[in-house]
Amino acid sequence: MRPLLAIVLAVSGAVGAGFGRAGLDRLGAGQRPAQELLYLPNGKYLRAMSLGHPGLMADLVYLWAIQYYSDYERGDRYRYVEHVFGSVIGELDPHYVDPYWLGAMILVVENHDLEAGLRLLDKGFERNPQSWILPYLAGFECYRVRDYARAAAYMDKAAGVEGAPPLVLRMRAALMARAGDLREALEMWRVVLADPESDSGARAIAERQIRDLKVRIDIADLQAGVERFSAARGHHPSRLEDLVGAGLAVSIPVDPDGRPYRYERLSGRVSSPAGRILGPAPR
Amino acid sequence: MSTERHGPGAAGALAAIAVNTFREAIRDRILYLLLVFSLLLIVASRLLSFMTVGDEEKIVKDLGLSAIAIFGVLTAVFVGVSLVFKEIEKRTLYTLLASPVRRWHFVAGKYLGLMGVLAINLVLMSAALFLLLLVRGGSPWGLAPALVLTLVQLALVTSFAILFSSFTNPILSAVGTLAVYVVGHLSWSFDLLKARLPAGAPRWICDIVHYLLPSLDRLDVKMQAVHGLTLPSGYVLVGIGYGVCYSLAVLVLACLVFERRDFT
Numbered sequence: 437m438r439p440l441l442a443i444v445l446a447v448s449g450a451v452g453a454g455f456g457r458a459g460l461d462r463l464g465a466g467q468r469p470a471q472e473l474l475y476l477p478n479g480k481y482l483r484a485m486s487l488g489h490p491g492l493m494a495d496l497v498y499l500w501a502i503q504y505y506s507d508y509e510r511g512d513r514y515r516y517v518e519h520v521f522g523s524v525i526g527e528l529d530p531h532y533v534d535p536y537w538l539g540a541m542i543l544v545v546e547n548h549d550l551e552a553g554l555r556l557l558d559k560g561f562e563r564n565p566q567s568w569i570l571p572y573l574a575g576f577e578c579y580r581v582r583d584y585a586r587a588a589a590y591m592d593k594a595a596g597v598e599g600a601p602p603l604v605l606r607m608r609a610a611l612m613a614r615a616g617d618l619r620e621a622l623e624m625w626r627v628v629l630a631d632p633e634s635d636s637g638a639r640a641i642a643e644r645q646i647r648d649l650k651v652r653i654d655i656a657d658l659q660a661g662v663e664r665f666s667a668a669r670g671h672h673p674s675r676l677e678d679l680v681g682a683g684l685a686v687s688i689p690v691d692p693d694g695r696p697y698r699y700e701r702l703s704g705r706v707s708s709p710a711g712r713i714l715g716p717a718p719r
Numbered sequence: 720m721s722t723e724r725h726g727p728g729a730a731g732a733l734a735a736i737a738v739n740t741f742r743e744a745i746r747d748r749i750l751y752l753l754l755v756f757s758l759l760l761i762v763a764s765r766l767l768s769f770m771t772v773g774d775e776e777k778i779v780k781d782l783g784l785s786a787i788a789i790f791g792v793l794t795a796v797f798v799g800v801s802l803v804f805k806e807i808e809k810r811t812l813y814t815l816l817a818s819p820v821r822r823w824h825f826v827a828g829k830y831l832g833l834m835g836v837l838a839i840n841l842v843l844m845s846a847a848l849f850l851l852l853l854v855r856g857g858s859p860w861g862l863a864p865a866l867v868l869t870l871v872q873l874a875l876v877t878s879f880a881i882l883f884s885s886f887t888n889p890i891l892s893a894v895g896t897l898a899v900y901v902v903g904h905l906s907w908s909f910d911l912l913k914a915r916l917p918a919g920a921p922r923w924i925c926d927i928v929h930y931l932l933p934s935l936d937r938l939d940v941k942m943q944a945v946h947g948l949t950l951p952s953g954y955v956l957v958g959i960g961y962g963v964c965y966s967l968a969v970l971v972l973a974c975l976v977f978e979r980r981d982f983t
Contacts (some may be wrong), residue, residue: 488904488939492785495778499770531946534773636774 476520479527486528494529501525501535505542514547522556526563533567533637536560541641544577545648553577561593568600569638572628575608576645579621601633618656622649647692651708654689658697658706661685672704732820736828737835744798744836752790752840757847759786764851776857777945783848784865784941790844791837791873792900798836799880800892802829803977823974830881830970837873841866864955865944871962872938876900878969879933885977903935933965 477485479494486493501520505513521539525532536556544553554574561570575590591608594600607624628634629642658676661684665673668682676699679685690696691708698707763782767775803826806812815825845866852859879899883892909929916922938958943950 484905484908487901488788488936489781489785489941491781491942491945495781499767499778502770502772529942531942531948532777534771534777538772636776640773 476516476524479524482524483528490528491532494525494532494535497525497528498532498535502538514543514549517543517547518552518556522559526559530563533560533564533570534640536564536570537573537637537641540573540577541644545644550577550581566597566599567637568594568597568604569635569641570594571597572604572607573641576621576624601631603627603631618649618653622646622653625649651691654691655697655706655708658685658688658699662699662704662706666704672701674701675699676706728819729821729824732824733828733831736820736825737831740802740829740832741835744833747798749794749798749836749840752794753843753847756786756790756844760847760851764855776852776855779852779855779857780848780859780862780945781941783844783851784862784869784945787841787844787848787866788869788872788941791841791869792876794840795833795837795873795877796880796893796896796900799833799877800884800889800896802833802881803884804889804892822978826881826885826974826977827970830877830973833877833881834874837877838870841870841873861947862944864950865939865941867955868938868940868958868962871959872903872935874962874966875903875933875935875938875969878966878973882969882973882976885973886980899933900935903933904939905936906932906934907936934961938962 578587
């Protein structure tokens with residue numbers, strides 16, 4: 437074959453394949469299998485299939501799960517969270533702590549399913565009794581829904597772990613003294629983040645909790661300002677910046693991604709697209 | 720197997736064949752694997768910082784240890800199964816056996832030479848992994864027991880590769896060796912099978928088969944090493960002892976088979 441002909445054929449093939457691939461992507465975009473996770477085998481079987489590499493397989497499933505759950509457009513995305521993080525990754529590598537807390541945070545913060553999140557954290561703690569951060573997180577999530585008795589029980593469990601940092605006991609006392617205070621909760625996670633004894637998992641949890649709490653505090657403050665403004669003037673402010681002019685706020689905060697909070701003038705409601713554990717919220 | 724010739728003569732013949740096998744493997748550019756391994760590790764560790772949530776070091780360790788084991792097994796299988804066959808095909812074996820070299824010298828020398836290559840590969844790949852972890856601010860030292868037992872696994876797999884290659888062609892040898900590797904990593908399933916069998920002879924047979932096959936799964940402590948879990952006292956030493964004794968038995972079998980093979 438002549439060189440020029442070979443080059444032309446190779447380039448044509450590559451270009452054709454590129455167009456074909458783009459066409460397949462375009463045509464198949466709306467055909468996302470609804471229950472693809474249903475066919476993900478239990479970790480016990482994957483472990484046998486891994487032929488001595490269950491740790492690496494757990495990592496691969498975990499990385500895949502992060503990408504999967506970062507897509508907020510999926511319909512029933514919360515249906516198999518416990519299965520993926522607890523039964524698949526947890527069985528492949530029972531000592532891998534990150535999937536337990538990440539799965540629990542997706543369930544609790546995003547799906548508002550506290551019981552499922554606590555089950556995942558309990559399973560993780562049962563397999564990793566040295567990981568104080570798991571009952572600590574469980575205690576915090578109970579505290580957040582004002583179930584103080586359960587929160588105290590989890591905090592006691594965390595404090596009972598050998599080698600748990602003293603901040604666990606300190607935070608338990610502070611939280612119980614000022615039950616329901618978001619700023620106290622924010623401070624609690626800032627302490628975890630700054631503590632040199634915290635491992636990478638504890639710091640990753642703290643970063644996500646701080647992000648979520650900051651949004652909640654900002655929204656609560658702005659909402660209170662709007663309500664005071666409405667009570668004084670008989671109408672809602674036309675925009676949030678009016679609160680600064682009225683002396684009800686020093687400045688208007690932005691969310692952790694640097695974007696302004698949403699404000700609906702008619703209802704006077706302040707909101708945020710945040711409350712997502714994986715990746716930034718859509719613009 | 721002949722027992723007439725021992726001492727410096729046997730040792731000299733073994734060393735000459737082992738060194739020659741080692742040089743041959745190096746000439747076959749086997750060390751290019753190291754380049755692939757290093758690039759894989761560096762690229763993967765960069766990607767992980769974008770993709771994962773939580774502990775990146777754990778994934779780098781898992782990836783490094785698994786890549787070392789997989790590259791090692793592939794080298795053992797695909798180099799090991801052709802070592803004897805190549806010498807027969809190129810007819811260099813006849814020249815060799817015409818000299819005062821016993822057949823078992825040849826088999827054992829080939830084994831030792833390949834183990835030398837595998838050991839050097841493993842040490843260099845481990846050094847690359849340790850360096851990467853140190854640069855990232857991690858602590859790689861707890862991985863040492865897993866790496867030692869990985870080498871023991873490679874010694875076992877190599878002995879089977881040599882055994883198969885002593886009586887069959889490279890394709891069948893590769894299939895057989897890979898089958899031993901798979902079965903060795905599934906040997907825990909004999910415990911499940913035994914629990915379902917009736918007491919008496921069926922369970923004894925199950926036990927015998929279980930003990931005859933190599934327990935590669937028991938030599939796999941990667942997960943414990945990555946998570947910093949303590950191994951039972953003396954576990955690594957017993958593992959080394961098991962691997963050395965088992966490999967020796969398989970190698971003796973390979974020598975016996977090779978001695979009885981007719982090359983005329």
